[in-house]
Amino acid sequence: MDAEDVRRRRRRIVVQGPLAPFADGLREDLARQGFSPDTIVDHAHRLADLSRWLVERGLATGELTTMVVREFQQERRSVGVRAGTSERALAPVLGYLRRLGAVPPPAAMAAVTPVDVLLSEYRRYLENERGLAAGTVKHYLRYARTFLTGLPGPLEEALPRLSAGQVIDFVRDWSTRRRSTALDMVTLPALRSLLRFLHLAGRVPSGLAGAVPAGRGRPRNLARPRAAGRGQVRAVLAGCDRGSAVGRRDYAILLTLARLAVRGGEVARLELTDIDWRAGELTVHGKGGRIDVLPLPADVGAAIADYLLHTRPATAARNVFITVKAPFTGLATSSVTVLVGAACARAGVSRFGPHGMRHAAACDLLAAGASMEEIGQLLRHAQQRTTAIYARLDQARLAELARPCPQGAPR
Template sequence: MEPYAGQLMGVLAVRGYAPLTRVPHLQVMTHLSKWMAARQLAVAELTAAQVDEYLGQRRRGGYVAFCTRTSLAPLLEVLASAGAPLDEPDPPVSAVDALLDGYARFLLQERGLAASTISAYALRSRRFLQGHGHGADLSAVDTAAVTHAVLAEADTVSAGSAQFFAVALRSFLRYCYLTGVIDTDLSAASLAVTGRRRSVLPQGISTTDARALLKVCDRHTADGCRDYAVILLLMRLGLRACEVAVLRLEDIDWRTGQVTIHGKGKRLDGLPLPVEVGEAIAAYLRHARPPETALREVFLRSIAPRAALTREAVGCLVRRASIRAGLTPLGPHRLRHALACDMVAAGVPLQQIGQVLRHADTTSTSIYARVDVERLRTVASPWPLGGTR
């Protein structure tokens, strides 16, 4: 495999692997080459099944690194480009998978839902199909079957989770009716689940805690510079974690001081970019963001393989920062609540708060009306005194 060593080094360099971390990939390439030579296999004869055989022998030999296809991905990519028949035929798609794939496309293209919401709806729809027991054949489904599924879910989960299941099932049944999978619209049979959900006030963080959260980000390091900019974006603009993750270089208009936010439902909103936030992002782009990359997302992983931060990664870096600051672990949405609570305390009308947070429905903003306790005291009825019962 010696002729392909240079190509492998090039692939690893493009993906952000440091020179020292490329060495183990060369070593495993040599190990695989010797294994193939012992079996008189050419690169053009290496199949996916033989790769699995090699990995199994590697594990049995006591190796703990490079024992999965994922860890060998750069090497296998190079070998596939050299003619190794590593592509496996796609496994047959079941009728249930085909139905749910169509439902997911419908939610994305017609409803414009976020990927995380689509995944949650599809998961609950799959649970309904598994409980029904007839796969994708819904001809025998009636209102009794729908009611039974909702009641069975409500017996095992919290009221909030059962309510979400009913909403997802209602959406799925409506899709099935629209596409002709069922002849009758059964969505109305997925009735709302009653039950008291624990109602709590939206919680922000204090100014002191906010300063502590930013202070623990060491801006002399690449990770700290990035984390500082991310947390400041969450604090000052009230962005969601997914909105920070998909922010692209072209979304920032440095001349006008505006940033375009890709929100829920494919919604695009322009927000003013505060000077403090702009300076933090500029510092990251100039001094900490990997320069040799074609990725257009603003915030990237600092370790190889190079990729954009995900929604989950944004949440993790906020939680790690809160732990380092000695705070109770908190997520990025808590910072969004903090911005709203600060605006309520400053007397900003709820309508304007909803515009800043980009709520599509005023109901989402109304929860912050409960935060202003002092103003609520003026409308509270006095407790009756005296008298007998």
Template sequence: MQYVIHDQVILSRAPEGPLATHLVPFADALSAQGYSGQLLKVQVRIAACFSRWLKQKGVVGARNICLEHATQYLRYRARHVRACLNDRAALRHLIDFLRSEGVIPVEKTVTRRVPPTEVCAQAYAEYLRDAQALAGVTIIYYVAFVRDFLHHCFGDGKVALSRLRAPDVVSFVQLNARRLHLKRAKLMTTALRSFFRYARYRGDVTLDLAAAVPVVANWSMPSIPRAISADQTRQLLASIDRHTTVGRRNYAILLLLARLGLRAGEVAFLELDDIDWRAGQLSVRGKSGQRNELPLSAEVGKAIAAYLQHGRPPSASRRVFLSARAPIKGLGPVSVSSIVRRSLLGAGVDSPTTGAHQFRHGLATQMLSHGASLSEIGEVLGHRNPQTTQIYSKVDIKALRTLALPWPGGVR
């Protein structure tokens, strides 16, 4: 007699064991996460077999199940059934589901000694988050540099900030600045100054160590941004297969990068409510959480609409762009960058870089060549500091040459 667990899963017999009553909610949870019919069948059937095995082992209540049972079952299954790569992941999903539903308790992990440097670094991170309200990415960068500095000075021992002196700070900066890119070196010094102001505010240090942090040499506009050309962008967009769901998603993402100059994170965190279809506007959440209102061109709007109507999988998430495979969730900045890299490779485009940021530089270069002012470019790109846009004044060499005065006496 067949037993229907889900509209896509049919078992050859009724489920047995301590997890029998939890198989239907487990199947519903997998379906809600966007798992395909085949993967859903595999996971539910392994869960049913696991429950039957638990009954044979004398495990009565579901609360007595632990991760070790799953490990033992996998060994048993490997000896009696042809092993599958999805078996371990399926049982992990089952255990996670049971924990989330409170069916089985969360296992206590063995507490390990947290190094004093980490305790200090996390306290600083909490200060940046609660008192300074910095963006999450900024906090990650700052804390990483501070953690390295503390480990450089104290190793795994006790952290005594009151013993720090200016030579400790200088030696650390000199040691690390050589191996870092200019921007990261400047970020390191900014993080250290922030940390020393925090330490002085707490009373851990009395010296003004922030003033002891060396200044990293910074030449104004040292290099021209590497920008993808208009021809390369056209070649890339033309290569995308918009007859597939993934192709529609990737095409819309690449258009947002190329036509609006969005950052990878701005594309990833774009939500359905950020699109005002009636007004033809896009509300973009930029750095530090500020909002920029950008016009939604017909080309970009049409691409997004095509993905939403014929490519976006069903999901409760408000993110515009979702993963194509289960579990269905919003894309992250790394995923957007990966889409760019794979698309460039597939199109055979030899672009300056494989990252998403080159589209911002490409858009700025094109706007400059069409006569846009630096202030207009900065407004489109969401630059808060006008100096950030100044670097593009080096791009249009031909335009700058028209402003040059003739050499006295003519050319020799």
């Protein structure tokens, strides 16, 4: 029997048991997502194994809860089976069954510790009262857990005794341990948010958000340029292999970042309906639910059109930019950051991220004589003081813009 015969036999997987009615639908669903034929066969095997296991346990499809799935995984591992037993391996099969409503949705993890209970309350506060984006909520909860688990003694005793000195000590220790420059931009706002919540919820007697240091950056980082240079941006764009599928996509993303100064998450969230080709406009879904309509430059439109016509995989996803491996879904914000970092490495320039390109656009406009109001309109800032942060330049570039003081002028 040759390899082709083996492959044909593998593709004739017969699923028996309670999950048998879903076999054909699973294959079609995976094919629509762009999975290869061999990968579809692997998932059909997992469906067959899971269905057979349900028969052995006398369980119906509707009884396939999260706990039952874990029992299946543990039993398979106990007999030496490793392939197809992880959460990731079973995700396509379980995801399909759950979308159909054939099996119960995944069970939410119960809050079992005082920290878990408090973080659940904090999550509801961030989502319902503050209306923060999912990514921001995730980061804030992570830093909140770090802070709360580091408090001395039981939580119910530590919070009423929480002092400004403890807050300052936490920031100092955290800054010492971390080498990331993201301390000021993420950690400190997250800590202030948690402390405001704790005071509003009556967990701490006084407001301690003001005790969090302003965080002007570490001295060793002050000389590091926050913005990407114009030459660096050009090198990154030139480094894209526009003859390949990945290169076309990456070039379109990078050019959109460079020309429109949008955020990485805004590029990831772009949908096909956000592009008005006739009017030459692009709708951007920004922070806090803000929606802006921007002019679509000809070169950006051409790059996106080239990607859509020749490279974008066939998928039901409505996102403009899609992953290059199945399942073909929209890019995550983190994927855009990784993409920009990889482009920097490919071009041989110092690493920067989507915000570095956004900052570069602000610096170029300021150097060209644009006003803060004009720069703020491009960056879509609600307050001009925010624009001033993005448009901050080093002393050498500021000196180039300064006008000489007239000789003999009164001081």
